[in-house]
Amino acid sequence: MSIKVGIVGATGYTGAELVRILYRHPEVELVSLITQNYDGIPFSEVYPHLYQYNDMICEKLDLPALLDVADVIFVALPHGHAMPIALEAANRGKKLIDLGADFRLNDYSVYEEWYKVEHTARDLLGEAVYGLPELNREQIRRARLVANPGCYPTSALLALAPLLSKKLIDPGSIIIDSKSGVSGAGRGLSLDVHFCEVNENFKAYGVGVHRHTPEIEQELGKLAGETVTISFTPHLLPITRGILSTVYAKLNTSLCQNEVQEYYQEYYQAERFVRVLPTGLLPRTKWTAGTNHCDLGIVVDPRTGRVIVIAAIDNVVKGASGQAVQNMNIICGLPEDTALIGPGLFP
Amino acid sequence: MSIKVGIVGATGYTGAELVRILYRHPEVELVSLITQNYDGIPFSEVYPHLYQYNDMICEKLDLPALLDVADVIFVALPHGHAMPIALEAANRGKKLIDLGADFRLNDYSVYEEWYKVEHTARDLLGEAVYGLPELNREQIRRARLVANPGCYPTSALLALAPLLSKKLIDPGSIIIDSKSGVSGAGRGLSLDVHFCEVNENFKAYGVGVHRHTPEIEQELGKLAGETVTISFTPHLLPITRGILSTVYAKLNTSLCQNEVQEYYQEYYQAERFVRVLPTGLLPRTKWTAGTNHCDLGIVVDPRTGRVIVIAAIDNVVKGASGQAVQNMNIICGLPEDTALIGPGLFP
Amino acid sequence: MSIKVGIVGATGYTGAELVRILYRHPEVELVSLITQNYDGIPFSEVYPHLYQYNDMICEKLDLPALLDVADVIFVALPHGHAMPIALEAANRGKKLIDLGADFRLNDYSVYEEWYKVEHTARDLLGEAVYGLPELNREQIRRARLVANPGCYPTSALLALAPLLSKKLIDPGSIIIDSKSGVSGAGRGLSLDVHFCEVNENFKAYGVGVHRHTPEIEQELGKLAGETVTISFTPHLLPITRGILSTVYAKLNTSLCQNEVQEYYQEYYQAERFVRVLPTGLLPRTKWTAGTNHCDLGIVVDPRTGRVIVIAAIDNVVKGASGQAVQNMNIICGLPEDTALIGPGLFP
């Protein structure tokens, strides 16, 4: 069996990471690397770490031609660009995994409010599945259009799912303090990613207004069975890869460390990619570098009646391209961890 | 006028920073650099960036001799070591500024509970003043023994003082999510400060149990006029200098951004070292690097009814040695900003 | 087939990297992880990035027991420690790959001069093979005792081999200016690896006296057929992984860029792990991160009559553990790239 895969937006960081991960995938044949700026240029010239690994020539988008040759299409572009591609892919019955935000929000008006663009593929929102396999595996299995979660939401949702689904916390008390590496901002140029502005520096940004907020609230709301409003604060770490989210919530009842710890271990016991660390061990971003893991550490604080959950992922892998391949494996009926298992790079 | 100054613990990072800052101080004469490990060695050999600036010879502690020559003593040692020195300094009527924790907690039993050592100078606790000049200036002015605040508490207290002192927030809702550079751990060796373990990495530590918690709660309690219990989570940033604290609290009443912003500007308008950034501009650690400033950014989030205050300091300066010099200036009757004003290094 | 492998010094960085690489090796069974400081502790507690990947218990060295169960032994210890192990392994006819320096220098007196310890296994020096497969593949194939090259020498030798073996340069003109990441110093503690001392900093060290000098000169001498004396200067980069060596030499005859470039491509055309980059593209350490590649860039400078060759490797992989596995594959008759091929992590 060989799945023919095309990547639209192959020359961004998440596109390049798809190429890296799929190199090890025994069932995938890369048929097309689509780019806006590097048309006609070998991929390994854009990313020389892949020299002699992938010397395919990048191409401009020719949507009909792409849909002729590809079974599965990854769209690794900023929001707003996946809608027209998804519409055409739907017409042709092709599977599509969107790493951007276009199909993550079920309500188009919420999308339009937070993203300030019109949603031009509203009819597809009903069939799009939010691609967080640990929570939505069965729906993903039957999906044709998968909305790959945002990087921050992946960490926050996996941290909170056990607590909210069993109503152990007060949903109104949730605070998500997240810290991300710079690769989350992509390869585009701006003063925000200039080495001298980021290095030896740290800042919060988008406080109260970051676009991942409604995405997190929507999915938490499904878990809680009620509307959830959160405080979410992203920060920029002077590292390349990694997100660590520190999540605070008030416990509804007095639970001890052991009870909550065991509950997490049980909740995720069948999950290959979620590692619930033993009590006393807290996640570090680097322990997940280059892997599809989400590491969780749990602390119950009896002084305050709060539980603090710390989640670490590699934002480019579990927060983007790794999770996208995980979704592809599911919708194609392959073992879910194909090309995704293996220890990360440390130190 | 010339103040004769001795530094006990001169070869740690905060000791070296005292030397750097005092180099520019027109009223100070350094008379003694006390060290445990570098006895007989020129200070500039321990810190070659000071080559030709300070070539004094480091000495072992000889307390009577030190008290003979010094008017003011800075103790830049880990907790537990300042108590005997302070007792003797008290006998001799010398001024002492402790950069450690020995005199920060008013209640010796709280100290003993969190620091796991006996307090052997309980009689001095009554006269020790918590050295955060922006809050306690008048008491400091009359003090002989100053407990220099911890780095995290400095950022948290300056962030929260305006809100708590006017009872604008619910004290039970306070969450302080702090991130610190590695210099806060000092120059001692451990795997926690090994470059390969810290670089490109990020972690939380001491969740719910960090020793700065009771210090923050004590001082917040004074501001609030009631007992305050907080969640405080420190994290380790892969940078050398800087702390950024993201502080969350529920507003008691519906206040808009402008009201809270103006209130902060008014509260700190006479303070030279606290810069309340204009609405929309959020602090970054590097903007304070090498300076005695605390930069504050305020965001009122009407969606959640919370206020988020972000505070940035250089942990080695305003979080330690700069603030210690500020305290020295106050207790010696000098202009408070002597040797402390000037822009930082950027980029 | 299954090769039973033991690692002595498993809890250092190169030991942990052996574990990571061998996880993907289909023909290897790890039977013993030997350590000095973590006896009885699960390996994944020492290196939590391997949590759920390797939860073996670390053991103290019991040499007879180790030799009972292992077919191949990797020694990943500082110099001086492999000699007694190698002697006993020889008695038992077991294969041993030493990642340290004990068997790299053919002449024990040179070893004793530069390393300041007695060589206690001189009889083995005759059979030890210098394990740089690209130069010594046939000898390695027949070897029982392999001296895995140093990290700096690996980069320098691969950079210079084509030039020296064809006598294109003046051996007396060679200057090797190398820059290494901090992981090369290992996981041991010292001020030299303290984050605050390394970060945002850069230095040269061991100028003229670094122990890799005689190793480089010995192997260059074999290639040149004459005694070679070099200037070698190592520097410490504020990065975790990677070595980049900039190598200068005077060309004996006037050769143009194309001639030298083609000669390198021809020389290394059968080598899977040496990537001769096209003219105009110069290596970067990060393009090799996590891989067993050595990337080479060549510049002929007609103004000066010099050729400048730039070599980049991951010091922990091609400079240590990856090359050790490559050697193991060769001496065990396996495909040389088993567990070693695949793109690195970028960005």
Place this chain on the structure above:
Amino acid sequence: MSIKVGIVGATGYTGAELVRILYRHPEVELVSLITQNYDGIPFSEVYPHLYQYNDMICEKLDLPALLDVADVIFVALPHGHAMPIALEAANRGKKLIDLGADFRLNDYSVYEEWYKVEHTARDLLGEAVYGLPELNREQIRRARLVANPGCYPTSALLALAPLLSKKLIDPGSIIIDSKSGVSGAGRGLSLDVHFCEVNENFKAYGVGVHRHTPEIEQELGKLAGETVTISFTPHLLPITRGILSTVYAKLNTSLCQNEVQEYYQEYYQAERFVRVLPTGLLPRTKWTAGTNHCDLGIVVDPRTGRVIVIAAIDNVVKGASGQAVQNMNIICGLPEDTALIGPGLFP
């Protein structure tokens, strides 16, 4: 006395550094901050670390108006932009210090060959003085137009001046292997300064063709009294500030460490900004961070007959803005170290 100073190109990194340094200058009044992109915006909005230190409004260039108000003009722009400004300043008899390359090369045809633009102010080349005070102090004193040296040349020339001026080395054997922090590339945007491309990475660039080559050769030639041809290789360090140059040369006669060391100490004994480190201590970039120092370390290697000199500077200070202020002090008859003395920031 008060010198009225205008900065053209104030919003680049070297411009901002001029503002930082001149803040401490007792004799300077900043009268104009000229910018291309931030017209009408407060300087502290472009550089918030200067908030409350410099809130002047940036202006577009109006040359006649600038020359009306300023006594001394710093031009901190890329090459090619200073020529028209210098012509007009000459007409008006105003002093000008160019931090760019337009007046560094005495021969306009060399400039045009390496910089690929026409030199449109050839008549001024005769009066322009190369502003390296340690070598050209007397000429600078009488100059009206100063060409501030490049960052790499500053480090290389101070490293080699003692050797060449006394003909101790073979000029044909000089190799300069330099490593620079990213701030040297300025604040402009390109993939070369993207955090994720630089961080945890290291590369050489411009091998054999960097534009600082003829500048170094010109000034070395003056010292040697003959034509000098060098190999110069710049590299990019993942740090913000700092240059370290490792310089190799063959000694003409057999000299020991002590002889060369003493000669350096003697050569630079009157220089406040050049610190010849004692034998055995080698420079580190961070020891110069934020200062106008050039630290030198000398190693004589009897094995190879070479001397290796290591020079470290802060590329933004001694390599640019600090040296420019040093030149201003000289041409204005002020103490040369005004606003420039003081220890740097460490760690």
